[in-house]
Amino acid sequence: MKRTLPGFPLSFGFMMFYMSFIVFIPLIALVWYTMGIGWEAFWNAIFDPRLFAALRLSFSASFIAAIINGVFGLLIAWVLVRYDFFGKRIMDGMIDLPFALPTAVAGIALTSLYAENGWIGSLLAPLGIQVAFTPIGVTIALTFIGLPFVVRMVEPVLRSLDQETEEAAGLLGASPFTIFKTVLLPLLTPAILAGMTLAFARALGEYGSVVFIAGNIPMQTEIVPLLIMNKLEQFDYAGATAIATVMLALSFILLLGANILQWWLSRNLGQKVVDSSR
Amino acid sequence: MNTKTYKPLLIFIAFLFLTLFLLLPLLIIFIGAFSQGFGVFWHSITEPAARHAIFLTLLVVVVTVPLHTLFGLSAAWALTKYRFRGRQLLITLIEIPFAVSPVIAGLVFIILYGVNGFLGEWLLANNLQIIFAVPGIIFATMFVTLPFIARELIPLMEAQGSDAEEASLTLGAGGFRTFYHVTLPAIKWGLLYGVILCSARAIGEFGAVSVVSGRIRGATNTMPLHVEILYNEYQFAAAFSVALLMSLFAIFTIVIKQVVERKQQLG
Numbered sequence: 001m002k003r004t005l006p007g008f009p010l011s012f013g014f015m016m017f018y019m020s021f022i023v024f025i026p027l028i029a030l031v032w033y034t035m036g037i038g039w040e041a042f043w044n045a046i047f048d049p050r051l052f053a054a055l056r057l058s059f060s061a062s063f064i065a066a067i068i069n070g071v072f073g074l075l076i077a078w079v080l081v082r083y084d085f086f087g088k089r090i091m092d093g094m095i096d097l098p099f100a101l102p103t104a105v106a107g108i109a110l111t112s113l114y115a116e117n118g119w120i121g122s123l124l125a126p127l128g129i130q131v132a133f134t135p136i137g138v139t140i141a142l143t144f145i146g147l148p149f150v151v152r153m154v155e156p157v158l159r160s161l162d163q164e165t166e167e168a169a170g171l172l173g174a175s176p177f178t179i180f181k182t183v184l185l186p187l188l189t190p191a192i193l194a195g196m197t198l199a200f201a202r203a204l205g206e207y208g209s210v211v212f213i214a215g216n217i218p219m220q221t222e223i224v225p226l227l228i229m230n231k232l233e234q235f236d237y238a239g240a241t242a243i244a245t246v247m248l249a250l251s252f253i254l255l256l257g258a259n260i261l262q263w264w265l266s267r268n269l270g271q272k273v274v275d276s277s278r
Numbered sequence: 279m280n281t282k283t284y285k286p287l288l289i290f291i292a293f294l295f296l297t298l299f300l301l302l303p304l305l306i307i308f309i310g311a312f313s314q315g316f317g318v319f320w321h322s323i324t325e326p327a328a329r330h331a332i333f334l335t336l337l338v339v340v341v342t343v344p345l346h347t348l349f350g351l352s353a354a355w356a357l358t359k360y361r362f363r364g365r366q367l368l369i370t371l372i373e374i375p376f377a378v379s380p381v382i383a384g385l386v387f388i389i390l391y392g393v394n395g396f397l398g399e400w401l402l403a404n405n406l407q408i409i410f411a412v413p414g415i416i417f418a419t420m421f422v423t424l425p426f427i428a429r430e431l432i433p434l435m436e437a438q439g440s441d442a443e444e445a446s447l448t449l450g451a452g453g454f455r456t457f458y459h460v461t462l463p464a465i466k467w468g469l470l471y472g473v474i475l476c477s478a479r480a481i482g483e484f485g486a487v488s489v490v491s492g493r494i495r496g497a498t499n500t501m502p503l504h505v506e507i508l509y510n511e512y513q514f515a516a517a518f519s520v521a522l523l524m525s526l527f528a529i530f531t532i533v534i535k536q537v538v539e540r541k542q543q544l545g
Contacts, residue, residue, distance in 0.1 A: 004444050006453035011356040015368075018349045022420050023374055026386035029396055033389045072295045079292045083285055091292065093532045097300050100475065100528035102482025103380075104502040105521040108509050109303035112310060119302065144299050176284070205379025207485035208502070212509065225381040225485065232385065232489060237394060244382045255377040259370055 027248070034245040037238040045231075045242035053219045054227045061135055061223075062203035065142035066196040073150025074192055080151070081158045098147050103208025110141055111212040133215030138223065141209040146199030153195030154188055157265070161187060190268070194261035201254040205247065307525050310518030322508075322519035330497075331504035331520070334412065338419050338500060339480045345420070346476055347469070350427030354465075355457075358435040359443070369432060375424050383421045384489025387414055410492030415500060418486035423479045430472030434465050471538040478531040482524055 034042065045051070079085075080092055098106065114121045114131040121131055131137045161184075169179045207225040214221040222230075224247060231240035311319050322328060357369055375383065389395050391408040401408060408414045442464070446456040462469075484502040491498040499507070501520055508517035 004447060005359050005440055005456075006447075007355060007457075008360055011352040012360075015349065015353040015356050018345075018352075019372070019424070022417070022424055026390050026417075026421065027374075027378070029390045030382070030386045033396075072292075075288060076292045076296070079288050083289060085285075085289050087293075089536065091296060093536050094296055094300050096532050096535060097304065097528065100478045100482075100531040101304075102484060102502050102505075102521075102524045102528070104484040104505050105307065105482065105524055105528075106303060108505065108517060108521060109306050109310075112306050112514070113302055119306070120298070140299075144303070147299060201377055205377075205382070207379065207381050207488075225379045228379075228381050228385060229489065232388070237389070237392075240385055241389060244379075244385050247379060248382060251377040251379070255370075255373070 030241055030248070031245060033237075034241045037242065041238045042242045045236075045239040046246060050218055050222070051224070051227060051243060054222045054224045057135055057138065057221065058204055058224045061138040061142050062200050064139050065146055065203050066200040068139075068143050069146045069150050069199050070192050070196045073147070073195060074154055074188065077151045077154035077158055081155055095148050095151050098145055103145070103206065104212070106144055107141065107209040107212035110144060110209065111137075114140060114213065132213055133217070133221060135221060137213040137215070138210055138221060141213050142203040142206060145206050145209055146203050149199040149202070150192060150195030153198070154191045157188060157191040190261055190265045194258055194265060197254055197258040197261060201251055201258065204254070205251060304525065307518055307521050310514060311522040312515075313518070314515040318515050319519045319522075322513075322516035323523060327499070328504060328516075328520055331499045331501045332523075334415070334499065335481055335501045337412070338416055339477050341416050342420050342423060342480045343473060343477050346423060346427050347473060349424070350431050350469075350472060353428045354431035354435045355461075358432060358438075359440045372428050372432075373425050375422055378421075380422055380483065380485025381489055384418045384486040386421070387417050387490050391417075409490055411498060414490035415487050415498060418490045419480050419483045422483050422486050423476050426476040426479060427469070427472035430468045430475070431465055434468040435461070438464050467538045467541045471535055474531050474534050478527055481527060 076091075076095065080088065080095075111132055112118050114124075114137055116122065116125050116130065116132065118132070124131060129136070131140060165183050166179050169183050170176075174182070205225060207223075207229070210223055211226060214223060214226070216222055216226055224243065228240050228243050228247075231237075231243065311322075323332075353368075353372060357365055388409055391397055391401060391414065393402065393409070395409075408417065438461075442460050443456050446460045447453075451459070482502055483500075484506070487500055488503060488506070491500070491503060493499065493503055493507070501524055505517050505520050505524075508514075508520065
């Protein structure tokens, strides 16, 4: 391609300067600082039963929330792509609410809803189920936060599929369940997984929507970002940066995984477009 | 595949799930805000501490969003109109803030600009305060919201190619004139949505801002922090009143997205 358009040095230069100033230099400073605290302080911060409990909660609640969003995200994407019904546009718009609503607002709304005297909490209390201030509450907040990812990832893939294969399978006598399992699911799995990975990564770092409903009981309902917050409030910068560096490494591995899935997806979808155009 | 039989059931499950997770939380904000009458709602959003929180939040938006718009346009121009090694990597790197916990986004600025941070002594010597002050809040918000406008524009400009720009240049228009008359009209709807989504996220940023703000009421409190304080003081009606203002902007964001998607389908 010809480089006839002007403005490359200006736009590229400004982009690099801006990203370095806002994102790269601060992140490098964090890793640099962690390297300066020494191995002993680092291990002391990492080998802490409270951190292990927080990691266990963060990972399990984020994982369960990602599974819930995988199942219901697929279902909602299916409904939005394949059916026409009253209220479809409202449903489509509502999906983006967790992206646009401030996390603290989501946090206090969910807490009020699921507290023992709340609309849903009061229905669950007689059954002996407590949601607010338990790991279930954490999972609900993380489900809210991750809701759009799978829907928005699966929708375009579902739309791009031609329905001939499904119809052929139906004509050959396959049941809807068999068609779903053998024809649709294999094609949709990468998109579902990519969406779930993004939802999981977002959930791991989430703070605002969780702190209100979690109750923040040490060893029980304390998530990792809150632990970093606690260390900061005690001016334990070494401890805070050590945990943050570990979290950062985990997040980048997840982002890499999601990117590989998306790359795989676009390559295979690209293939599909070529196939149907022949 | 004959899925007509399952249609009502699947639509019902989808609506039930979304009602539980999205509609009821939204509804409870509206009801909570007016639970003690319109007077309490009005007082909650006009009393001095609330007014200051609103002012500070708007200040953060007014600084952050125009700079991010400039960044988004530069990044999209540099990364879609030219081909070079590492282009794809840079597109991925723009999304890094999405992978970083907001709490860590706040922490990095404490490490850099805090009293014990790398630049702490220099800032102190020059009587500059960033952490526990407004500049820190702006930096933290900028970190978290950096990708929003760029990632709306990059796919749009990628799909658009650069033939129209090349034609415009051949016909003798300058670079900026070409950008203004050829590129901008083609991306304006995507840009509009990017700007509004970026504003919504800048208004609502909580974790990162909460780390660097120092939470001094009437000095470094943004709207989400103000909501947190009210909620923790059991002033639920007041908390939901301020929350409602932010929710209305979130709903506005979603409506704009729907409008923009329709415009892009038509054009």
